[in-house]
Amino acid sequence: MENRRSIRKYKPDEIERKLIEEIIYSASLAPSAKNRQPWKFIIYQGKEKDKLVDVMRHGINSEKTTHELMPEWAFAIPDAENTVRIMQE
Template identity: 40%
Template sequence: MISAIYERRSTRKFLASDISKSDMTDIIQSGMKAPSSKNRQPWKYIVVQGDAKEEMLRVFRQGIEREENECAFLPQSKRYIAAAKHTVDVNIKEEYVYE
């Protein structure tokens, strides 16, 4: 177990190719085996690909811009907007993808 802790890594670059539905199912089912507080297992997964992903990112970006520039719907979340903006921008630019 100690070796798993020391040898873990954070993946920051991904292939641009799609993941098969079978692999995606395996990944999600494996994630559902992760420990949760009091074994509540509150897992919910939403897989978004293609045009739907682009639309989702567009809507997220609009929400971020509203929170930054207009009457904020969630003013208490102001301190988290920069991180959310970075996540959306990275996905739009796909700067962490390599061939």
């Protein structure tokens, strides 16, 4: 824990599929409450990731102007925008 760090900038390098699979496998071994293991992993890369970012950006912009879907979550919009920004890098 002492050497833990939070990464906020990512390299644009493509990650090998085998490494992604190893990471997901390791994550699936993490403990969960009552051993429910509710893990779901979805990997987006390339054009599909770009489409997802566009959909997310559209939803955020819509929510910023209307607050129709989740008015009680308006405070979370900056965090959502930050997630989209990170995904674009």
